[in-house]
Amino acid sequence: xxxxxxxxxxxxxxxxxxxxxxxxxxxxxxxxxxxxxxxxxxxxxxxxxxxxxxxxxxxxxxxxxxxxxxxxxxxxxxxxxxxxxxxxxxxx
Amino acid sequence: xxxxxxxxxxxxxxxxxxxxxxxxxxxxxxxxxxxxxxxxxxxxxxxxxxxxxxxxxxxxxxxxxxxxxxxxxxxxxxxxxxxxxxxxxxxxxxxxxxxxxxxxxxxxxxxxxxxxxxxxxxxxxxxxxxxxxxxxxxxxxxxxxxxxxxxxxxxxxxxxxxxxxxxxxxxxxxxxxxxxxxxxxxxxxxxxxxxxxxxxxxxxxxxxxxxxxxxxxxxxxxxxxxxxxxxxxxxxxxxx
Numbered sequence: 001x002x003x004x005x006x007x008x009x010x011x012x013x014x015x016x017x018x019x020x021x022x023x024x025x026x027x028x029x030x031x032x033x034x035x036x037x038x039x040x041x042x043x044x045x046x047x048x049x050x051x052x053x054x055x056x057x058x059x060x061x062x063x064x065x066x067x068x069x070x071x072x073x074x075x076x077x078x079x080x081x082x083x084x085x086x087x088x089x090x091x092x
Numbered sequence: 093x094x095x096x097x098x099x100x101x102x103x104x105x106x107x108x109x110x111x112x113x114x115x116x117x118x119x120x121x122x123x124x125x126x127x128x129x130x131x132x133x134x135x136x137x138x139x140x141x142x143x144x145x146x147x148x149x150x151x152x153x154x155x156x157x158x159x160x161x162x163x164x165x166x167x168x169x170x171x172x173x174x175x176x177x178x179x180x181x182x183x184x185x186x187x188x189x190x191x192x193x194x195x196x197x198x199x200x201x202x203x204x205x206x207x208x209x210x211x212x213x214x215x216x217x218x219x220x221x222x223x224x225x226x227x228x229x230x231x232x233x234x235x236x237x238x239x240x241x242x243x244x245x246x247x248x249x250x251x252x253x254x255x256x257x258x259x260x261x262x263x264x265x266x267x268x269x270x271x272x273x274x275x276x277x278x279x280x281x282x283x284x285x286x287x288x289x290x291x292x293x294x295x296x297x298x299x300x301x302x303x304x305x306x307x308x309x310x311x312x313x314x315x316x317x318x319x320x321x322x323x324x325x326x327x328x329x330x331x332x
Contacts, residue, residue, distance in 0.1 A: 003329050004329050057235070057239050064225065064229075064234045065219075065223060065225025065226070066227060066229075071302075074304050078116055084119065085115050089155065090155060
């Protein structure tokens with residue numbers, strides 16, 4: 001199954017469970033406080049996911065390494081490379 | 093199963109207008125391999141560059157020998173890494189294939205060590221874990237990179253931390269199998285390879301790499317790139 005398929009299945013499952021409990025179709029009568037708590041749940045989850053995303057990306061951005069030494073080392077290598085290649089007869 | 097002494101690494105270098113970078117990359121690769129005693133060959137696949145890349149490649153072939161450096165020309169309508177790899181693999185004699193941009197090379201030895209460590213089918217470079225990182229990136233570029241990667245992780249759950257990095261080492265049979273299965277164009281192709289590899293049950297090892305931006309020249313990251321990345325990501329989401 002594709003990832004999209006997995007998501008659709010998951011959403012369908014959770015969606016129908018939520019609809020069954022929170023929207024109270026005839027034949028199913030969960031207690032009122034439960035229904036009140038469940039009704040805004042999708043929005044809460046969306047907001048929670050949004051916050052999690054922001055926090056995670058923010059953290060990863062802050063801890064993104066800068067490789068100063070690697071860059072300096074590369075510049076050294078480039079110098080050595082050019083000198084050596086010129087010696088071996090490469091015409092740049 | 094080939095014994096350690098029989099391992100040979102084929103490096104595929106697709107090039108388009110890399111006249112300035114190419115000699116440096118090749119020099120670095122040769123030095124790395126010679127220092128670590130790994131048997132190697134470098135296959136340069138040039139897509140009809142107008143800037144003299146092929147001429148430089150031929151000079152390098154003369155300097156280092158045709159058993160070590162080989163230049164193959166390929167003319168395609170739209171330069172695509174995928175076509176370059178297919179073309180390059182036909183000429184590869186090694187049992188491991190390294191695919192990289194013609195920008196940076198001094199981590200090849202690390203890859204090989206990592207592969208042996210875990211007997212992985214694929215070793216991928218990551219900028220996001222361990223002491224991997226970047227150099228010379230401003231905040232905006234880092235943010236876009238992290239944001240795009242986060243989206244990719246959520247949607248594709250690929251099991252690798254960096255899908256768009258430019259370094260990979262593959263077992264030759266694994267790469268051949270993946271090339272058959274992957275259909276994307278451009279760099280989305282790189283992402284698809286890892287996702288498919290995961291699905292086929294191949295093992296993937298990761299090595300932190302320092303991504304020092306192009307030796308010469310500018311890297312583009314404009315609105316167009318972002319849009320095409322999103323399109324590619326959503327396509328992979330819907331088809332894999």
